[in-house]
Amino acid sequence: MFKGVSIFLLLFIIFFQQSAVGQTKELTATRINTPPKIDGILDDAIWGELTTYGDFNMFEPGNEGVIENDFRTEIKMAYDDKAVYIAAYMYDPAPDSIPSQFSQRDEVFAQADNFVVALNTYNDGINETRFYVTSAGTIGDQRVTQNDRDFGFNVVFQCRVSRDDKGWYAEYRIPYNALRFPEIDVQNWSVNFYRRLLRRNETHTWNRIERGVGRDTQYNGTVKGVENIDPPVRLTFFPFAQAQTVTLDGESETDFAGGLDIKYGLSDSFTLDAQLIPDFGQVAFDAVRLNLGPFEQTFSENRPFFTEGIDLFQKGRIFFSRRIGGNPTGSVGDLAENEEIIDQPGNVKLINSVKISGRTRKGLGVGFLNSIGENTFATIRDTVTGISREERIEPLTNYNVFVLDQQFNQNSSVSLINTSVIRSGSRFRDANVTGAVFDIADKGNNYRASGRGIFSNVRTPEGLSSGFQSEFDFRKIKGQWRYRFGHDFANTTLDINDLGLNFRNNFNNFTIGGSYELIQPKGRFNGYRIDLTARHRRLYRPSVQTRNSIRLNSFFFTQKRFAFGANTDYNSRNNDYFEPRVEGRFVVFEPNWGGGGFISTDFRKKFAFDLRANTRVWFGNQEQVNYNINFSPRYRFSDKFLLILSSDYSTRKKNFGWVDNTDTEVFLGLRDVTSFENTITASYNFDPFKAIDLRLRNFWSVADHSSNVYFILNDDGSRTEIDDYDTTVRRDPNTNFNIWNMDLSFRWRFAPGSEATLLYRNQIFNSDEQSQLSYTESLGNLFDQPVQHTVSLRVTYFIDYNNIKTIFKKTS
Numbered sequence: 001m002f003k004g005v006s007i008f009l010l011l012f013i014i015f016f017q018q019s020a021v022g023q024t025k026e027l028t029a030t031r032i033n034t035p036p037k038i039d040g041i042l043d044d045a046i047w048g049e050l051t052t053y054g055d056f057n058m059f060e061p062g063n064e065g066v067i068e069n070d071f072r073t074e075i076k077m078a079y080d081d082k083a084v085y086i087a088a089y090m091y092d093p094a095p096d097s098i099p100s101q102f103s104q105r106d107e108v109f110a111q112a113d114n115f116v117v118a119l120n121t122y123n124d125g126i127n128e129t130r131f132y133v134t135s136a137g138t139i140g141d142q143r144v145t146q147n148d149r150d151f152g153f154n155v156v157f158q159c160r161v162s163r164d165d166k167g168w169y170a171e172y173r174i175p176y177n178a179l180r181f182p183e184i185d186v187q188n189w190s191v192n193f194y195r196r197l198l199r200r201n202e203t204h205t206w207n208r209i210e211r212g213v214g215r216d217t218q219y220n221g222t223v224k225g226v227e228n229i230d231p232p233v234r235l236t237f238f239p240f241a242q243a244q245t246v247t248l249d250g251e252s253e254t255d256f257a258g259g260l261d262i263k264y265g266l267s268d269s270f271t272l273d274a275q276l277i278p279d280f281g282q283v284a285f286d287a288v289r290l291n292l293g294p295f296e297q298t299f300s301e302n303r304p305f306f307t308e309g310i311d312l313f314q315k316g317r318i319f320f321s322r323r324i325g326g327n328p329t330g331s332v333g334d335l336a337e338n339e340e341i342i343d344q345p346g347n348v349k350l351i352n353s354v355k356i357s358g359r360t361r362k363g364l365g366v367g368f369l370n371s372i373g374e375n376t377f378a379t380i381r382d383t384v385t386g387i388s389r390e391e392r393i394e395p396l397t398n399y400n401v402f403v404l405d406q407q408f409n410q411n412s413s414v415s416l417i418n419t420s421v422i423r424s425g426s427r428f429r430d431a432n433v434t435g436a437v438f439d440i441a442d443k444g445n446n447y448r449a450s451g452r453g454i455f456s457n458v459r460t461p462e463g464l465s466s467g468f469q470s471e472f473d474f475r476k477i478k479g480q481w482r483y484r485f486g487h488d489f490a491n492t493t494l495d496i497n498d499l500g501l502n503f504r505n506n507f508n509n510f511t512i513g514g515s516y517e518l519i520q521p522k523g524r525f526n527g528y529r530i531d532l533t534a535r536h537r538r539l540y541r542p543s544v545q546t547r548n549s550i551r552l553n554s555f556f557f558t559q560k561r562f563a564f565g566a567n568t569d570y571n572s573r574n575n576d577y578f579e580p581r582v583e584g585r586f587v588v589f590e591p592n593w594g595g596g597g598f599i600s601t602d603f604r605k606k607f608a609f610d611l612r613a614n615t616r617v618w619f620g621n622q623e624q625v626n627y628n629i630n631f632s633p634r635y636r637f638s639d640k641f642l643l644i645l646s647s648d649y650s651t652r653k654k655n656f657g658w659v660d661n662t663d664t665e666v667f668l669g670l671r672d673v674t675s676f677e678n679t680i681t682a683s684y685n686f687d688p689f690k691a692i693d694l695r696l697r698n699f700w701s702v703a704d705h706s707s708n709v710y711f712i713l714n715d716d717g718s719r720t721e722i723d724d725y726d727t728t729v730r731r732d733p734n735t736n737f738n739i740w741n742m743d744l745s746f747r748w749r750f751a752p753g754s755e756a757t758l759l760y761r762n763q764i765f766n767s768d769e770q771s772q773l774s775y776t777e778s779l780g781n782l783f784d785q786p787v788q789h790t791v792s793l794r795v796t797y798f799i800d801y802n803n804i805k806t807i808f809k810k811t812s
Helices: 002-016 043-051 311-317 775-782 800-810
Strands: 026-028 056-062 074-081 083-091 114-120 128-134 139-145 149-152 157-164 167-175 188-195 202-205 219-223 235-248 251-265 270-276 340-342 351-358 364-373 376-382 388-394 398-406 412-423 429-442 447-460 463-476 481-490 507-518 525-538 545-558 563-571 574-576 587-589 594-601 605-618 625-637 641-661 666-687 688-705 710-713 719-722 735-751 755-769 788-796
Touching: 074 188, 083 188, 114 167, 128 167, 139 311, 149 311, 202 788, 235 800, 311 351, 311 364, 311 398, 311 412, 311 447, 398 545, 525 775, 625 800, 688 775, 755 775
Parallel strands: 026 219
Antiparallel strands: 056 202, 074 083, 083 167, 114 128, 114 188, 128 139, 139 149, 157 167, 188 202, 188 219, 235 251, 235 788, 251 270, 270 351, 340 376, 351 364, 364 398, 376 388, 398 412, 412 429, 429 447, 447 463, 463 481, 481 507, 507 525, 525 545, 545 563, 545 574, 563 594, 574 587, 594 605, 605 625, 625 641, 641 666, 666 688, 666 710, 688 735, 710 719, 735 755, 755 788
């Protein structure tokens, strides 16, 4: 009954509420015959002939107030059959005081003013491409969609800046191969322009955006005059070459690699991205940690092909791109008495990857992604005869993702997504997952309902297993007082992990919450938010409560850019069905209370810092206490050199958890867990095109069982202490884990879309049972280990077919 009432209420709101979006400005773009020279100096004759648009509005910190004439912003817009051109005039009475910290591509929130062109070539209120430039000349681009803002979306465009005694200026050339738009004679575009003035802590927009009502993408002004475009062929090439030398323990290996990325416009709306001979040799290192929990350790995606233009494929949250080319799913099986594994690859090499994506003028998004992984073999050697053999641990594998996403009402969408993994050979598993997703708001942006239904099918040699998951959330999204409620469900056989990511299934959870938010500045605060959330967690089978929790969270932001906040939460007794690692068994964790807070100082100053601290205590017969503190100072020596340090220390005293199990018994151990992580991030920017970057990370963690207290898990979730756990016979859970990673690189963006990177990397790893060593003693042991040194040079060059097609014509 409740579900029916909710649906009726939602439909009533959608059909009878009126739009809350305010008045829309209009801009006319002028067709030109002679394009301007993109140098940031707006002295081209064409700029003097075009209409000027201005009259910007306050957006941040609030909508109130009038922009002084001395800080006015003016823009002009033109186009031809190759590109869109924009001139921006940012007036400032003290141009020498404009913050101008240098940074590199997409690092547009450095301590500098910036200007943004937010262009929506469908005028649908949802999808935008934003083109940034800072007062120091750094450019960036961002793909904005319904629930995502993606700086991994990289296109080739030009923008240069200049400065004089009246302010600073930006000059854009945005080629059509950087945009997608419908194939119609008269384009229906929209645009907004943003200007951030850092020292005044203000953001201005051309078309007014009502804070706290809807999304900012719904407030664009209309672009008129763009018609009869005859764009050139959208075909670009990114050939790359890489040389790499790896040295470990006195042995060196040198490799050379090359490949090609292609982008081809199938139409003005759809683009094909292909990666031939993929190579990911210079991706950032993963922040590996000591994992004592029951779930796999996962890392964010760093490979450009799987971060650029991937927003469509994230619908439904059933696609996790790190599965592509991830760990092999097979094993070597049982070894003979004299056999040993001498090589077992940790990742599957890809043969190629292709994705096609775009959106029709009626708002239907279509996406297709395909990757092929090659056969992967482990090498096994007989230690007596010396004869080696290979065992296939991953067959030829096809990864597929297909998406349909229909958007409407400038704020809503329904989607269908399917993922499949097909592996060659009957002894390997295949998987297919389908998700139906909706995200619907009323026209007045008062309420939003969202949810998804997921169906999983996994075929193994043992047969077919099917699973189901559902989510439903309803929330009030307008006004200072807001509320939400939701329900999450999954049966016991849900499994999306072949091409997705889910840590657990078998749950039936309920959530309710409310918040109060200061939307317009008041008193000393530019904004604050106080949020209260309660959760009730259950298993689906058997239908038993596992935990209840309530959390209060707060965030405050002052006019002087000082942020602080605090949180507290209480968790009831928790019946954890995952920690034992045995189906049907659970361990009881007692109720606990925790709290913490943070402060963050003004990053506009040369010296600033973040500080965060948390603590948690358990009650009953569990005497565990947790502490955590993180301190991250930063110092900006100049507009070219920034240094950031970070230290994170945490300890869990008298923590207990799984240490081993048999078919019938589960063993738990009492331990003190201590972790210490230090990072150094330094960047010296010669200009917006060249930089030296240093990233160093050392992570140390110990699980110390020296108390020698062990338990056996009882059927009711309690534990009984035992005195016969023998670490010489059973698994020794004492762990001393230490890892060191350092990347030192020189990046040079020597032409639009073209880049050279020289990288030096070293890494050291050590893990043993010496859990009573101090941090310095462990670090000394770490540096006794062999160091892997890697030196690589990678060059990527951007080629636009339209710039070289005359060569082919002359040749023919």
